[in-house]
Amino acid sequence: MKVVKILNNNLVFAKDDAGREVIVKGLGIGFHANRGDTVDESRIGQIFYPQASQNLQQIQEFLLSIPAEYLNFVQDFVDEVKAREGVSFNSSIYLSLSDHLQGTLKRYREGISLQNVLLLDIQRLYKKEYTWGEQMLAEVAKAFGVQLPPDEAGFIALHFVNAEENQGGGDSYKIAAIVSDIVKTVRDYYSDLWFDENSLYYQRFLTHLKYFAQRYLHKELQANEDDGLFQLVSQQYRQAYGCVKLIFLMMEERYGYQMSKEEMMYLTIHIQTNAEHARRKDSQA
Template sequence: MITRKIVHVLSHNVVMAKLSTGKNSIVFGKGIGFKRTPGMKLDESEISQEFLIHTSEVLEHYEQVLSAVDSKIIGVTEEVIAFAQGQLEGEFSETIHAALVDHINFAVERTKRGIAITNPFAYEIQHLYSEEYDIAKRAVVFLNTQLDVVLPDDEIAFLAMHFHASRTKSRTVDSLELVRLVSQVIEEARAIGIFFESSFSTIRFISHLKSLIDRVRKQKTIHNPLLSKIKEEYTVSYEKAKHLSEAIEKRLHQPVAEDEIGFLTLHIERFNVHHA
């Protein structure tokens, strides 16, 4: 049977433990850290969630964060991670612990000093990663209450990005690259007269863009049996779709198939209909 000893008490509900297997973990449970000190044993019945730290590199990074950041921020951040992990499918990458503590610590510091950092991709992130965004929204409310701060709304998008990158085990850089490209295409679309509003069509359009970019990167395409009919009936929208496809080609250095331009045309046509 695996036993656990407390290494650090992070909050009333979060502790860091050393397992008899030699691994370290971050352990959650209601009141698990209350009146506890390092060295004390944990009972399995107290544990509601546990995140194992597998690599020494991640452990080292986390130990550095522990020594540099206020323990209250660490504890509250870990509660946010546990909440998000419980709501979102798929196991989080172990790197989220140090990364998110680091991020939230800076965000709190900046807010207290009156320095606002805006997220230029907040709109795109909200639509691309709507599930993570909803969880992040609730997380920011929790952080504000627990840490007695008023974090800017742009923080929601930053947290959503962390959740997404950790959930897909992708690097935040890759996720951000996709967000940047989607953002560019939307700017280009606005410039050629496509109107975006907070509607289902916008969500569908952004979701379609994400899939299209993914297919172009993997050099895959879906056959469009209605292509000639689309080109004939929606000439204006087709020209706009071609224009946006060129912007994607320029960034990815990959061609966008004509079938894909046809599908994009249908999405653009929806906006034209709504604003006719």
């Protein structure tokens, strides 16, 4: 890997052995280096490759605008999560999370705290990632002496979700919003019932909604219509199907999408199953 340009003592613009342009971060990696020198591999902390929506100029501007203390903190924390959990992340997380941390701490010092309106939905849909968010808040408190609210753990969780390999980048907030809209419709319809959010039935329901939202966002929804089975389910589970019709109207009005009979059928089954295992609010615990 050869140095193309020195950005500062800790950042260099380089070309790897395959001829790809990259930005390399490492403590002192640019100190006394010159154009054409071989990059000191022992000093490499992170290599940034441009993603589909980025170019190296954008990455360079990001890295130069974020204080090294934030970049180093995020790199150490993300690398620790990767090693401990055995997961892979797109390299964009180092930039997006560092930028988020910088903005969050700036707002905190200005007395501004943002409410995460999807916090409960993020906690339900992305439990693992939310736990990482909580862990990062604990580390932020130690490193920067700032106790951030739980809302921030939710925001951080979405950065992890979007950066996980094989995930549709940037979709997590939209997915959580769609799931939240559907869940609210169900809860309003069954206003006399308590749903056990820790039950297997409810978790399967949330998983179904999550992948429904993903397919909707990626235009991958398919309709293998079985009108006979649809008629059977809709007639047998009339109350649950009534709820699904409201969801159909909500999706049409809010997202401009008309659910297929197949989608409505599976949603009816999930809602019926959860309603059967729910508890009436006026019953004794």
